[in-house]
Each structure stands twice: as C-alpha cells, then as structure tokens.
Amino acid sequence: MISMIPRKHIPLSLTLLTPTIAIILTLLFGAGIFGLLGFSPLGSLYTFFVAPISRPDQIGDLFVKACPLIITATGLVFCFRANVWNIGAEGQLVFGAIFSGWMALSFPHWPAMTLMPAMIVASIIGGIFWAMIPALLKVRFNTNEILVSLMLTYVAALFIDWLVRGPWRDPMSFGFPLTKMYSDAALIHRIDVPFVGMLGQLHWGVVGALILAIFGGFVLSRTILGFQIKVMGDAPRAGRFAGFNPNLITIGVMAIAGGAAGLAGMVEVSASMGQLQPNVSFGYGFTAIIVAFLARLNPVGVIFAGLIVALAELGGDHAQIALGMPKVVTGVFKGVLLFMLLAGETFNRYHITWRHPAPMPGSREQ
C-alpha cells in the first residue's frame, strides 16, 4: 500500500528544486509528444516557451494576458483558504463587466476622474452581487456552493449574451452583438514607459493587478481577517472556539473573490475590448482556479503562477499559428505542464512510502 506522509520540514533547496524538476519533466514529455506527432521537438518547445517572450513588447503582452488571472486568482485564494469552494468566478467576472459597462454606457460624458472610480466600484459590486447568491444560500440553507456558483456561471454568460444582443446592442453595429464603444474616459490606457515607450499592450490594469496581489498577501498573512480565514479553513471548530463567525467568514471570502473577479471583468473590457460583447471572458474565471492552486494559495505566488499559465496560453496560441499545431495538442501540453507543477508541489509537501498492508484495528476480514 502506498501512503503519503507529510514532510515535517521542507528545506528551501527542495522548494526551489521541485519546480525546476517539474519543468524539465514537462519539456521531456512535451518533446516526446511533439516528436510522436511529427513536429520537431526542439523547435516546438522553442515556439511554445521562448518565441512568445523573445521581444520586450511580447513580455508586456504576457503580463496583459496574466492580468485578469492574477486579479481573479488573488480573490479566489481567500475563498479556498477558508475552505469555501467558489467555482463561479467566471460568472462573477461577467457581472463585474456588466455593472461597470452599465456605468460606462450610461455616463459616457463623465470625466475619467469620476467615471473610472465609479466603474471600479460598480464592477466590484457586480461581482459581489453574483457571489452573494451562492454565499447566502450556503449560509442560510446549507446549499453546496460548488454547484450553485458553477451553475450561476452559465446564467451570467446567457445574461450578458442577451444584453448585448438585445437592450444594450449598439443600433449602429450592423446587427453584430456589440454595445456602443466606451468613451475614452472609460478606457484603461497603455503605459508609456519612460525611455522605452509602449510595451505591447501593457496597461495600467497590470500595475493594479500586481498591487492587488501584494496587498492580498499582506491581508492574508498579517491581518486578523486573514488569520480568521486561515483558521476557519484549517480547523473550523478551533475558529468557532476562538469566537470567529463561520457565516461571516463565508460571506466575507465570497465577497472578496466576487469583488476581485468583478474587477478583473472591468479591467479586461476597459483595457482590451472597449465595449461589451457576448464573450468578455475566455475562461479566466476557471483558469484562475488553477492559478490559485499553482500558487499554493499564496497571493504573491499568484503573480508567478499567473505568468506561467499565461505563457502556456500564449505559447499554445503561438504554436497553433506558427506550426499549425492542432488546438488539442497545445491543450494536452498545457495540461502536462500544470500536472507536472502540481505533482511536484505535492511531492514537495509529502514523501511517498511503501507500507505493508496492515488492516485497521477492529476490521473483520473473515
């Protein structure tokens, strides 16, 4: 019988070594898969990992791609740390986009000084609104937040689809399901880096995402709120003994995750799209779950995990375009990468031993 035993002390060298080994294994596996399918192994790996970030502007684009993932995953970390399984960040992200979009489309003449904060607040409220449905149902009726939040994702997707095809469609869009373009005040602008100029699509939202992740790390590790969340997740009974309110924590972490997802929706639309469309998210809310776990549920780690996942996404797109690689193959490779990283993370925390099959005391085996 194989059993996994938690390591008591994890040396720093091991913590650094495991992702390295994971990446080396991914490269070997990937090269094997590409070779079997008739692509040049080394060329494919280059296209996947190096070509997408070989120029400064491409690095800027990598951050842009990671931006909604970092914002959303930072919020999700709070949920997962508290053992609240919010799988519906995708829907909360969409509702953030809808609420901020309503601000942008209703008040196009407002100056950026007022419209931008109003949109940020609206997007957070939108995300919280959508997250409160599973949160309150769980607290009041003990429903399963996984199911409710997941199902609400589809409701949100259909709702925005209806909005942009129906009441909010731009009459001048020639029948395309698009709203009016946002006014300039409602857009997030690209960063004009001194002496360098624009770096691809790098925008101010990325700066916000990095600040948010670091601030999230501070809240989780240094404040009483973060402490309550961790205690509730690790030992709910000890949390109640300490006097923490489990229902308040559930609602709180759902609000944090919903608000962050909503903000990500606003940033994505205002920085990259400039108007609402049926698809404002490309599965960011789901990918962010992977990012959160890859980051070991650590908000600062979310920055690096977000960049890794974004690179895999960009590399996949790049390989499809440059090498004509089928989408399923890039998908498999992304899967291998994440699998290896998460497996490495597991082996980092546990060591595997082989034990003789010993029946549990009291078991009856006649």
Add this chain to the structure above:
Amino acid sequence: MSQKSNARGSHPQPLFEAVGITKQFGDFTANDDVSFRIYPEEIHALLGENGAGKSTFVKIAYGLLQPDKGSLFWNGELVSIRGPKQARQLGIGMVFQHFSLFDALTVAENIQLAMPAGESITSLSSRISSISRDYGIEVDPAARIYNLSVGQQQRVEIIRCLLQEPKLLIMDEPTSVLTPQETEQLFSVLRRFAENGLAVLFISHKLDEIRALTSRATVLRRGKNVGSVTTKGRSNRELAEMMIGAKVKDVARQQAPADAKVLFEVKGLNRAKANAFAVALRNISITAHAGEIFGIAGIAGNGQDELMAALTGEWRTEKPGVIKLDGTDISISGPAERRVAGMGFIPEERNGHAAVPSMSLADNALLTNHSLAGVVRGGVLDLVGMRAKAAAIAANFDVRLPEPNPLASSLSGGNLQKFVVGREIIKVPRVLIVSQPTWGVDVGAAVFIRKAMQELAAKGSAVVMISQDLEEIFAIAHRIVVLHNGVLSPAGSATDLTAEKVGLLMGGDTAHTSDLAGGSDVAPGASA
C-alpha cells in the same frame, strides 16, 4: 490461587513469550527490546504511560504490526503472526479500546459478521446465551447496539472474542469507558476467565486497577521493558515510579475557600438535541465560587461536549440571565466577548479545537487572545508580540519546544496540552472552564497541569473542571457534581463523597442524589 502457582511450578512452559521485540517508526523507537512471558491462567498487566509503547506491542502481538527485531513464541514454538486472522487461529483474541459494532444491528447480527459464514442467527444466539451464562456476562442476543450502555457493548466485544475460543485474551485499556461499578463487574468476569484456564493480557495505566486485578505486571517506559514484577504488595507509588522513572509528586487538594463570593453562575440552562447523536441538556445549574475548583464528573457522552460548548459560548442560549460572570449576564455573548469579560476556556480536544495543528504556536497564542489587548493593532497582527506571548507561555508552563515557534502539530500531546493550558492560565482568568485537562498526557504533565489549576484557584479565580477521570476529580476538586444524560446531580463537598457514591451517579442511579446534596452548601437554583 494454588492452581495458579501450580501452573507456574509444574508447567514452566509459558503460553506466550516475547523476546527482544523492537519496533521503530522513523526515528522513534516505540518498542525497544521488549521481552516478557505470559503463563496460562494468568492475568498479566502491561503497564505504562501514554506513549510508552503499550499499543504498539499489543498490535504486534495481534499481528497488526510486524516487529523489526525479536521473536514471539506460542506454547514454546517460534511463531510469526502475520495478521489478526492468524492470531485468532493461534488462540489470541483481542478487545479493542474503541469498539467496532454497528449501532443499528442486534448483538447476534454484529457477532455473526465476525464469524465464519454459514451459522444461522438462531444457533448463534443460543451459543451467545450459553457463553453469557458460563461467564456471567448478561447480554441479550436480540438487543440492538444503540440501546446498550458502553459497558454492555464491551461485553458484546468480549463475547465475540470468546466465541473464537481464545487461549489468550488481550484487553486494551478496557476500563477507560466504564464506571467503577462496571469496572468491578468486568474484573470478576476476567477472574473467572483465569479460573477457566484463559490467560488475560490487561493493558492499563490505572494503578489501582492493576493491583486489584493482576498478579504480575510488565512495565514499559519509553518503549523499554523496565521489568516484570509481582503486583501484590507493591504500592501505587512504587509502580508509578517504575512507570515514569522518577519520583512522583503528589497533588493534594487545597483547603476549600470559606465564604467566598460566587464568581460564575449558571441557572436553568437548557439545550435541545442538536442531532440524533447529541445529548439534550436539562436545567443545568452551576455555582462556582472564587478560589474553588468545581468538578463535573461523568462518563463520556453524557452531555460533556454540549455543556462545554454552552459554557464557552460556541453554542448560545437565546434566553438572557442564564449564565453570569461575577453578576454580569454573559448568556448571549460569544467566546471572544466572554474572554474579554475575564473567562478562559480549555476544551478537551487539543487538535483542531483548542489549537490549530497546522499553525505555529504564535498563531495558536493568537487564537484565544485576539479579542484582548496586545497582539492586534488596527486589524494588523503584531507578529513580534504573538511570538513573545507564545515564548512566555512555553517558558512558564514547561512546554518543550523542538525549535523556536514550532508548528503545534510538532509538539507531543503532553507538551501541546501544557501550552493550551498555559495560554489560558497565564492570563489569570477570573473563571476558567476546562474539559478533560489531562486527557492523554503523561503523569508528569498531568501533575504540572493540576498544580497550575490549583495555583490559579489560589489566586481567587473559579475553576470549573469537566473530567471523566474520577481520580483527578477527587484529587483537586472542592465540590463535585455528576453529569448523567444531560442532567447535573446536586453538588456535594469532595470531603463528604466517596468514589462509590459518585460512581453510582455516573451510572445513572439517582437514588443517591440525597447523599450528595447533604454535603452541599449551595443547592442549585437556591442562591439568588
């Protein structure tokens, strides 16, 4: 008796012999060169503190673990016991500390599950009845388990073993769940086994029981065999010193305070059953005075958990005026507010209730201090202050740390319990509520913890101690009540009570409540 000495004289052949048994778990040596013999018709005690390696040895003897070194002999022949099935075939039966019975099934159905297939319930029931008669263990084969008391469930386990006709019966801490009366009944059953030619290996750390029941004891200390001794003519102190390897300091009850004021008062607390397995609390009243240790005895599962949750504030009544701290109504306050008001709590379960195992001691110090001054400023944690607090607790309460600020899970049970106790006592709470303060800790830590509670009471605090350990209750409590099926008996003075009287109440015999009330200075509900 003559039969027993005869057995050892004319048949020098031991029934069971362990030679040099050694078992390691990682760096930890659970059994280190353990050797001893059990003769036929002998009741042999395996004595040791928690963690001394008794359970490991028993599991090796029953085939659940394989020794790293050493050999086992059965009737003089070298055997290797590969599993419980083989152990049973040899003639070794075992009654575990934790029962494995299905609540919804009858006694006969539960036993049928453990027997080779093919026997009808009727024939099995008649065999159960005849074994019950032979040994004087009354059990109704048709009774459902959930209707049986813990003592009766244990008899079912014993009968299940007996049906397999063992030569050696291993009993792992069998009295930990029994009342004194049930224990006495068990002992007479075990003595009858010995008369009928069965050997019994009796695992315990309770010295009185071992001296009452057994003729010889093998003492384990930190995995090593300290020696096999005859128990007759030895004092508890001698055995305890063998067990812990040091001089035992006694904890003597302090003088009860005279005319002290009431610090903590519970009046008419009721709580409905939270679920089918919970116990309802009915009209609970407690009056604890300054300087007093108020003991609540009772067998596990009679409402201790429910009562503890009501006292800590994890569960709250909606009725005001039920719980008062020095006259202030705290009935509807949560745990954090009650701490601010001057209470401290030590729940029974260390892991996951009193402490978070995956967190550091500094974090665990924060757990019951976050509502008090000094460790949180404006919502931000004072990490230095938390560490200092944890270090102060460790230094004052003899918590041995493997490293500065370790994870709670890396401390041994006794050390973590000292931390959890120290975390509350260092605050000098006016009222300390504690449940099973020395459960599963070694003798040295238990003495330390009891002394710390006494010192707190001597400073003028009231201590309410829920404990299943009668020895502990009688050692330090000034007044004693018994919790049975969610109801408290009237309080009696510890000096007027005997273990017998309390034991009867623990078993649910209410005819003796008048004896208790006689020694009481405050009848529940009588004080304003």
